[in-house]
Amino acid sequence: MKKYDDLKELKNLANNFYEKVFEANSYFEIVKQFEEMNSKFNDEMRISSFFYSYTRNAMVVATIMETSKLYDKSSQSINIKKFIDICYDQKHQFPKQNQISYKHEGIDYLDKRPFRHSVLPEEMEFFQKDYDNRDALEVLFTNAGNPLTVVMTIERYFDLFRWKYKRLESKIEYLLKQRNKIYAHNDENKIFKIDEIMNKYPLHYNDVEAILSFSYEFINFVIAMLTGINKPIRPINFQDWENTLHLVKVGLKHEALEYEKELGFDQD
Structure with missing residues (x-):
């Protein structure tokens, strides 16, 4: 390969x-x-x-x-x-780290931070050890309904x-x-x-x-x-099909109204 x-x-x-x-x-x-x-x-x-x-x-x-x-x-x-x-x-x-570039007062900076990942429910089995080893603050955070966040390489x-x-x-x-x-x-x-x-x-x-x-x-x-x-x-x-069918629906309503007019149904 x-x-x-x-x-x-x-x-x-x-x-x-x-x-x-x-x-x-x-x-x-x-x-x-x-x-x-x-x-x-x-x-x-x-x-x-x-x-x-x-x-x-x-x-x-x-x-x-x-x-x-x-x-x-x-x-x-x-x-x-x-x-x-x-x-x-x-x-x-x-890249080994998350790199964020920004400018302050005309000077360019590069901020490097570890990758962090918010764990999805279907990923919990993979991150079980991280979940079991949470510190007190992480326990409070996740118990409040927030996702577990882990440092990644x-x-x-x-x-x-x-x-x-x-x-x-x-x-x-x-x-x-x-x-x-x-x-x-x-x-x-x-x-x-x-x-x-x-x-x-x-x-x-x-x-x-x-x-x-x-x-x-x-x-x-x-x-x-x-x-x-x-x-x-x-x-x-990708939703243009629905827009097209909306136009067809409008056309059918218009056709029905025209047909009613021809039959005289619009008269009092």
Whole structure:
């Protein structure tokens, strides 16, 4: 496996992964919107029922295929698990502390502080020792409903991401199994066993969401550490479909009013 010991190459690889994560998550955002839009704009969507039916199916397939690429295990592929290992091996390329630059009275300053991390509920198992060893002030702080805050090193961040990957590993395996056995190949002996395959390798809506959320979290972490830039997880105009359906709804109301006028229903 290539080491990517050049900082520019490491950034390029991170950006390449980001583009793939962004694309997969954009497809998934559309899938998530289908249920919401159907409940809000059922009449409007029925106007183009064929289009919406096949579009939803296409977005589901695209989500599965593009998310699978992030974790593909073929010998020629580089996946997110390998990228975590690459970043750990190249940890000297990452900042060791949180660096904040500012200017005061015309003088530039650089403030260096340890990385601090607010622990999420789903991360408590990883940080159990930190929780057990809280001092009196931290006990008061967390007992008041505030998250546990821990000092982090860059190495421990990568250990955290490896731990998170391990927790998702079985679902990632199911994703790849479904991709290989249902979506990517037309195996003759699998054509009539799709339900059996899906029951054997169950993958639910929340599982895909968790895999994509982890993918974005890690890739954005790497890019932010190397460049200081936080990347968006979705397009800024991801709600334009709802805006379009609003216009369709207005158009249908206008059409109904015009029809009533033609029938004379607007007369006293």
